Amino acid sequence: MARTIVVASGKGGVGKTTLTANLGRTLAARGRKVTLIDADIGLNNLDVALDMEDRVVYDILDVAEGRISAAEALVQDKDFPELKLLPSVKCGVSDKIKAARFAAITALLNMGVDYLIIDAPAGVESGFHRAVCAAKEAIIVTTPHLSAVKDADRTARLLSTYDVRSVGLVVNRVRYDLVDRGEAVPPEKIAQLMRLRLLGALPESDLIGINALCGERGESARAYACLADVIEGRSDRIYSPPDSRGIFSFFRRRTY
Ligand SMILES: Nc1ncnc2c1ncn2[C@@H]1O[C@H](COP(=O)(O)OP(=O)(O)OP(=O)(O)O)[C@@H](O)[C@H]1O
Ligand SMILES: [Mg+2]
Numbered sequence: 001m002a003r004t005i006v007v008a009s010g011k012g013g014v015g016k017t018t019l020t021a022n023l024g025r026t027l028a029a030r031g032r033k034v035t036l037i038d039a040d041i042g043l044n045n046l047d048v049a050l051d052m053e054d055r056v057v058y059d060i061l062d063v064a065e066g067r068i069s070a071a072e073a074l075v076q077d078k079d080f081p082e083l084k085l086l087p088s089v090k091c092g093v094s095d096k097i098k099a100a101r102f103a104a105i106t107a108l109l110n111m112g113v114d115y116l117i118i119d120a121p122a123g124v125e126s127g128f129h130r131a132v133c134a135a136k137e138a139i140i141v142t143t144p145h146l147s148a149v150k151d152a153d154r155t156a157r158l159l160s161t162y163d164v165r166s167v168g169l170v171v172n173r174v175r176y177d178l179v180d181r182g183e184a185v186p187p188e189k190i191a192q193l194m195r196l197r198l199l200g201a202l203p204e205s206d207l208i209g210i211n212a213l214c215g216e217r218g219e220s221a222r223a224y225a226c227l228a229d230v231i232e233g234r235s236d237r238i239y240s241p242p243d244s245r246g247i248f249s250f251f252r253r254r255t256y
Contacts, residue, residue, distance in 0.1 A: 001110055002109075002110045002115055003115050003116070003136070005118065005137045006039075006134070006135035006138050007020045007023075007118065007119050008139070009122065009141045009142060009155060010140075011151035011152070014148050014152075014173075016122075017040070017045045019141055019170060020046060020117050021046060021050050022220070023117065023224060023228065026225060026227070028080035029080060032114040034082060034115045035074065035083075035084045035085070035086065035109050036084070037109070037116060037134075038119050039102070039127065040088055040127070041127060042088070042089055044090055047075070052087075056087045057075075059088060060088055061096060070105050071108070071109070097130065099133040107134075120132065136163070137164060140155055140170070141169075142190065143171070144171060144175070156194060156196055168198070169198050169199060171201045172202045176240065187201035188238065200226060200230055200239060202239070207220065223239040226238065226239035227239070
């Protein structure tokens with residue numbers, strides 16, 4: 001049975017799709033069998049983030065309407081054959097797939113897979129409901145900005161009304177230069193304020209995208225490796241860049 005994890009946020013544009021794609025690749029690079037499901041129906045982006053858009057033939061609507069099986073609709077990653085995507089729909093037909101149908105499709109993909117990761121749409125309306133109903137765990141993504149944190153907090157409270165047994169936080173686009181100068185709230189503090197377990201912190205990066213992770217040497221790749229370790233239960237370490245771990249940085253961060 002796969003672990004079924006929804007990636008949600010409330011606020012749009014905070015990095016859910018980027019995280020889903022990069023976490024999927026990080027886990028697949030470790031040999032895990034990973035299927036990603038694009039639940040942003042009508043605004044497919046995950047195929048683009050994964051550089052798979054040219055190879056999408058069928059989508060989740062074809063599966064929902066019985067034209068093809070869920071397994072046949074999957075697109076395989078070029079680098080990691082164990083990484084697959086169930087693409088979303090290219091046009092605005094969001095209400096055609098009900099939550100129960102979406103959950104049933106997700107369940108069909110469960111066998112023989114280690115992780116099913118569902119990329120939720122922005123907002124907390126029907127698309128969010130559909131994505132969350134199919135999951136047992138949730139990653140809430142926020143940036144350090146107040147508006148994103150507020151929406152993430154609201155999302156966390158809403159998730160507590162679902163059958164989701166584990167909810168963790170990832171703080172994306174962290175500016176460690178600002179954190180070190182005491183000008184931005186550290187990820188640990190954001191998680192503490194939200195009373196959520198911090199699963200990971202991801203740096204602001206000009207290079208973010210799939211290519212940022214290919215060489216597994218860059219800062220983003222190291223941050224995603226830490227996040228994957230925490231998700232897999234191999235470590236509790238939250239990423240921070242080497243020069244932001246010094247004793248003075250520690251005291252600066254304690255001022256929050
Ligand atoms: N760590 C990062 N550093 C810099 N840019 C980032 C980072 N993470 C994401 N981005 C950029 O932020 C933008 C939004 O990211 P993404 O599409 O993943 O967000 P989203 O939450 O899925 O959005 P939506 O709510 O519209 O689905 C993209 O241009 C992406 O490249
Ligand atoms: Mg998205």
